[in-house]
Amino acid sequence: xxxxxxxxxxxxxxxxxxxxxxDRFAEWEKIFQTMHPESFTAQKKFLINDIRRRYHLNDQAIxxx
Numbered sequence: 001x002x003x004x005x006x007x008x009x010x011x012x013x014x015x016x017x018x019x020x021x022x023d024r025f026a027e028w029e030k031i032f033q034t035m036h037p038e039s040f041t042a043q044k045k046f047l048i049n050d051i052r053r054r055y056h057l058n059d060q061a062i063x064x065x
Contacts, residue, residue, distance in 0.1 A: 003029045006037055008057060010048060017055040024051075 007014040018025045032040050041048065 001037055003032045006032065006040070010041075010052060011057045012048070012052050013055045013057040017051060020055065021051075 004014045007017065014025075028040075028044070031043075035043075
């Protein structure tokens with residue numbers, strides 16, 4: 001699973017996230033590549049919720065993917 005696919009599954013707009021917070025996006029992408037998605041979720045659980053609130057992927061975008 002690619003990082004962008006993971007973000008979509010978590011209802012996070014990867015384009016908006018990457019554009020607005022490039023450093024965190026790059027850091028998370030690098031970390032994501034080194035571990036299982038479930039481990040990444042467990043490690044970043046509360047941070048993921050905050051990012052989802054900031055860069056929420058609307059339902060139309062989810063159904064189009």
